[in-house]
Amino acid sequence: MTLGGTPLVTHAVRRLVATGGVSHVVVVVPASHEDEFADVLSEFADGDVPVEIVAGGAERSDSVRCGLRALDRECDIVLVHDAARCLAPPSLVARVLAALDDGADAVVPGVAVVDTIKLVEAREAQTVVASTPARAALRAIQTPQGFRRSALLAAHACGADATDDAALVELAGADVVVVAGDDLALKVTTPLDMVLAEHLLAADDAVAGEVTDTHPRGQS
Secondary structure (H helix, E strand, O other): EEOOOOOOHHHHOOOOOOOOOOOEEEEOOOOHHHHHHHHHHHHOOOOOOOOOEEEEOOOHHHHHHHHOOOOOOOOOEEEEEOOHOOOHHHHHHHHHHHHHHHOOOEEEEEEEEEOOEEEEEEEEEEEEEOOOHHHHHHHHEEOEEEEEHHHHHHHHOOOOOOOOOOHHHHHHHOOOEEEEHHHOOOOOHHHHHHHHHHHHHHHHHHHHHOOOOEEEEOOO
């Protein structure tokens, strides 16, 4: 899919590379689609940051493990990012990296939840509210998520699958630090998301270079 005429994955890689703090990008793609993605990402072929394409696995966590195996052995900091969050700005990536530099083993960006969230359960033929978590304690988690490689490998050693890598680190008993997220890091999933992302891209391009840190949301 394209945004402003450019594939989402290209936007995502451009913004990672633009941080200046990323030395190697591994793009994990559906098996048998490597050539297609190589063509889409050909602009990075001669760049200073190597962009490698590898085939993924059956589940999300399987694909992350495929990406981990492709990394240089010297790499001790890993960012796991969704191409669907293609507008995540370099400033957000820098916040995650800074928290890792400060000693965290795992870091996620999060934004404050504006809706009231209900935990529900099935009861006979109905879905009913089981509880209402305090909204002030909730965060909607984004990517890129950052990890010390050793902590991420230990979390994946269990072989489990999860909707994000931070959940595996939590299960392994390690702390996950939360830094302020960013409105631009929305996950492009639905047609409405595409409309919003087009507007955000146009607005961000219009003010590019005018500010250092754009659209911060949420508190650590």
